[in-house]
Amino acid sequence: MKYEVDKPHYQPRTIIGVDLGVSKLATASALSKDAVSKVNFFDGSELRFKRKCYKRSLSEWQSNGNDAMVRRSKGKISNLSTYLNHCISKEIVSLAEQYPNPVIVMESLKGIRERIKYSKRMNAELHSWSFAQLQSFIEYKAMEKGIRVEYVNAKNTSRMCSNCGHTHKSNRKDQTHFKCSECGYEANSDFNASVNIAKVFREGAPT
Ligand SMILES: [Zn+2]
Helix, strand or coil: CCCECCCCCCCCCEEEEEEECCCCCEEEEEEECCEEEEEEEECCCCHHHHHHHHHHHHHHHHHCCCHHHHHHHCCCCCCCHHHHHHHHHHHHHHHHHCCCCEEEEEECHHHHHHHHCCCCCCCHHHHHHHHHHHHHHHHHHHHHCCCEEEEEECCCCCCECCCCCCECHHHECCCCEEECCCCCCEEEHHHHHHHHHHHHHHHHCCC
16 A cells, blocks of 8 residues: 655644545544544535525625625525535634644545545536535635645545554445454544544654
8 A cells, every 4th residue: 555645844733634525525533643632524415504504605705795606606505515615614624723733634636536436326526526626615714724734645545444554445334334354443434534534644744
């Protein structure tokens, strides 16, 4: 297994690993030393969450006088990806803000595309677009707060055990459940992947 990680010339204290997926649009975990201190799930399939996002985005644009976005959003409640991405990126950046010297780490879009190509459950093209937008929203919101965003080109983050590093496809039981066939560690599969993304980045970082 080979990871392509550029060694950063700075030392983050908290690594926010973000896994982008299907059942959960995004899962973020905060890795400090060896402890995972917080995990947030952003469930794109939940209608309540979508409506809340839409309302929040709209009122924000109205109060900022962003007429272009208000106009564009009128009558387009069915196209919710933009609102979802707006909300999720905001929450991921505020999660990062709670920690000292954070860095937000995501899987490169190329890796995500390769991974979702084989999923029959969704429209891969559509999701690629949505993930690209989410990543760019996270980038500019993070930049406003002076938080770095990095990418790892990591294969097998969904098959690797975040506890012992054992990598095998049998580890992944289904879309939501991860169980390591080596050490027996069990976790939500998106959570496990988000911790792996953080750890892959850390292994490329200087000690
Ligand atoms: Zn394990």
